[in-house]
Amino acid sequence: MNRKSYYILFIASPMLLVSIFATGTEEVETKPISVTGKIHWIFGYDQGQKLARETGKPMWVVFRCER
Amino acid sequence: MQSMNGVNINLFQFERDLTWMSFFMDSQDRFYARYGGREDDAPESHLTKESLIQTMSRALELHRNGRVQQSRYEPGREPVRAPEDIPTMKALLAPRKDNNCIHCHDVKVAELKHLQQLGRFARDLVFTYPAPSAVGIRLDADAQNNVRAVTRNSPAQRAGIREGDILLSADGQRISTFADFTRVLELTPSESALPLEIKRGDQVIRASLELAGSWRRTSDPSWRESLHVAGPNAGFWGQKLAGEERKKLGLPLGKMAVLVTFIWGDYTREAGLKKDDVVIQFDGLTQDMTIPQLHAHLNLNRNYGDRIPLTVRRGGKDHELILSLPRERPKGE
Numbered sequence: 151m152n153r154k155s156y157y158i159l160f161i162a163s164p165m166l167l168v169s170i171f172a173t174g175t176e177e178v179e180t181k182p183i184s185v186t187g188k189i190h191w192i193f194g195y196d197q198g199q200k201l202a203r204e205t206g207k208p209m210w211v212v213f214r215c216e217r
Numbered sequence: 218m219q220s221m222n223g224v225n226i227n228l229f230q231f232e233r234d235l236t237w238m239s240f241f242m243d244s245q246d247r248f249y250a251r252y253g254g255r256e257d258d259a260p261e262s263h264l265t266k267e268s269l270i271q272t273m274s275r276a277l278e279l280h281r282n283g284r285v286q287q288s289r290y291e292p293g294r295e296p297v298r299a300p301e302d303i304p305t306m307k308a309l310l311a312p313r314k315d316n317n318c319i320h321c322h323d324v325k326v327a328e329l330k331h332l333q334q335l336g337r338f339a340r341d342l343v344f345t346y347p348a349p350s351a352v353g354i355r356l357d358a359d360a361q362n363n364v365r366a367v368t369r370n371s372p373a374q375r376a377g378i379r380e381g382d383i384l385l386s387a388d389g390q391r392i393s394t395f396a397d398f399t400r401v402l403e404l405t406p407s408e409s410a411l412p413l414e415i416k417r418g419d420q421v422i423r424a425s426l427e428l429a430g431s432w433r434r435t436s437d438p439s440w441r442e443s444l445h446v447a448g449p450n451a452g453f454w455g456q457k458l459a460g461e462e463r464k465k466l467g468l469p470l471g472k473m474a475v476l477v478t479f480i481w482g483d484y485t486r487e488a489g490l491k492k493d494d495v496v497i498q499f500d501g502l503t504q505d506m507t508i509p510q511l512h513a514h515l516n517l518n519r520n521y522g523d524r525i526p527l528t529v530r531r532g533g534k535d536h537e538l539i540l541s542l543p544r545e546r547p548k549g550e
Contacts, residue, residue, distance in 0.1 A: 195224075202244035208280040210273070212239040213229070215221070215321035 221319040227298045232346035232399070233325035234441040237264070241276035246294045247285035249276045251396035256348045256355075257437040263395040267359040275393050288390045290400055303327040305334065312549060322442035329446040340447045340517055341407075344433040346399045351435050352411075352426050354378065354398075361394040372432065376413070376424040383416040407433065438517070439509035445550065448516040449523070449542045451499075452482015453490060455508045466495060466530060473503050475511060477529075482547075488540040490529065497535070498528035521545050 192198040195211065202209050228246055231238045231253070238253035252272045256262040279285070300306055300319045306327040310319065325345070332338040349356050353371020357363040364382040367373045384392040387401040388411055405411050411426040438444060458466070458474040468474045475496040480486055497503070499511055500519070519525065525540040 199244050199246075202242075206244075208249065208276055209242045209244070210239060210276070211229075211242055213221075213224075213231070213237065213321060215236045 220317075221300050221321055221324055222317065223299050223301070225294060225297045226300055226324055227296060228292055228294050230292050230400075230403075231396075232403075233321045233323075234345070234443055235321065236260075238321075238396070241272065241279075243280065243285055248291060249279040249285060250393040251400055252394050254346065254348065254396040254399050255440075256350055257435050257440065260440065263356070263358050263361060265358050268361050268394070271360060272394055279393075284391075286391060288388070290388075290390045290404055300324045300327065303331055305330040325443040326446055329443060333446070338446075341431060341433060343441060343444055343447050343517075344435065344438065346403045347433045348435060349395065349398050349402070351402065351432055352428065354384075356384075356395050356398065362392045362398075372426045372428055376426050378413070378415065378424055379417070381417070385414040385416055385421065387411060387413050402433075407431070437510065437513075439507065439513040441513075444513055444516045449519055449521050449546070450482075450512050450550075451515055451525070451540065452480060452485030453477050454479040454481075455496065457505070457507050458495065466533075468495070468497065468530065471505050473497050473499065473506055475499075475506065475508055482543075484541055484543050488527075488538050489536070490527075490538060490540070491531065494529040494531050494536075496527055496529050498526075500525045500527065515542075 192201065198209055198211070201207075229240070231240075231251070235253060235255065238251075240251055241249040243249070250272055252269065254263055300323065303324070306319070306323070309323060309327050309330065310317070329338060329342060332342065350368065353368035353373030354364055355366040355368070357365040362384045364373075364378060364380055364384065366380055367378050384398065386392055387398060388405070390397065390401050392398050392401070401411070405428065407428065407430070409428050411428060413424045413426060415422050415424055455475045455477045458468065458476050460470060462476075463470060463474050466474070473496060477490060477492055477494045477496065480490060480492060496511075499506075500514065502511075502514065506514075515525070519542065521542055522544045523542050525542065527538050527540055529536050529538060
């Protein structure tokens with residue numbers, strides 16, 4: 151897998167918030183929160199997938215072709 | 218520079234003519250939502266900050282509840298297929314200095330060229346991932362499953378869809394975004410009835426889009442990089458003249474005025490076209506067009522060997538020219 155093929159962003163901060171406040175409730179509204187820190191992108195799907203398995207978080211996989 | 222090298226194109230299926238696309242997924246190659254895509258009229262028609270925030274929130278909610286997409290529209294990881302596996306890819310990349318970098322549109326171009334080699338190419342194949350407007354639905358840019366407008370005499374209007382409706386699903390596939398809907402349209406046969414589930418006020422109602430003919434063909438596909446595979450080009454590049462420049466040349470607004478900036482076709486030079494000519498009529502067309510639109514016209518409507526009449530303004534006078542297109546596709550195109 152080419153490491154430059156993907157940007158993968160784990161929606162770390164909001165996901166953590168959801169994990170804490172959503173426990174035991176089905177209909178908790180998920181509101182976005184500001185991301186003030188540096189976004190941690192991962193360049194490689196397999197690597198991102200491994201981290202998603204370990205953390206239980208979803209992935210945002212971005213393809214950006216520059217001509 | 219990003220690349221498609223080594224990407225599993227069976228898992229990541231999307232409109233390759235786009236320059237940006239994204240997916241919300243779990244760790245097992247399953248999808249929550251797709252985010253990206255465009256209408257013909259604007260590259261960022263459905264890329265807004267608000268829609269991204271809404272889609273992220275939705276993806277988090279779906280993830281929390283384990284609601285991955287489950288329908289026939291969802292691809293699997295197997296069999297793994299990379300762009301390098303497309304038989305025509307090697308030849309496509311060979312002339313390039315950076316020949317190991319595969320762009321998104323290269324994947325589509327290589328696949329279309331492969332179909333040409335197999336004798337199975339048709340021009341309609343360029344129109345992949347049709348936007349919702351192809352069936353008469355304009356989706357909101359921010360709340361992307363909300364119907365902002367319905368086109369008159371379209372399949373959507375005939376199905377009874379109204380402005381303000383919320384698309385819940387199409388043929389069982391959950392619709393959260395513009396891209397979710399284009400995914401369904403991509404796999405919808407040309408002649409078919411596409412069942413929709415719609416929320417209108419407090420009610421959930423069902424409708425059916427009756428599709429037939431060339432509904433996938435949208436009005437201005439000139440943004441599609443892969444279009445050049447479909448047919449001949451004019452052998453020159455240029456730019457649409459701005460208002461002030463037209464005034465100087467005595468050319469009206471709203472009519473064709475394309476300044477020739479670069480010529481690569483020997484057949485174009487042989488026709489007598491010169492740099493700095495202004496094309497004011499092309500193959501019978503006089504409406505205001507961009508150079509990609511002019512090429513798109515040839516790509517989709519003319520064949521190799523055709524003769525194309527054009528009029529250029531040069532030195533204050535109009536000149537009639539005939540562009541004899543090459544009899545076959547030039548090598549390397």
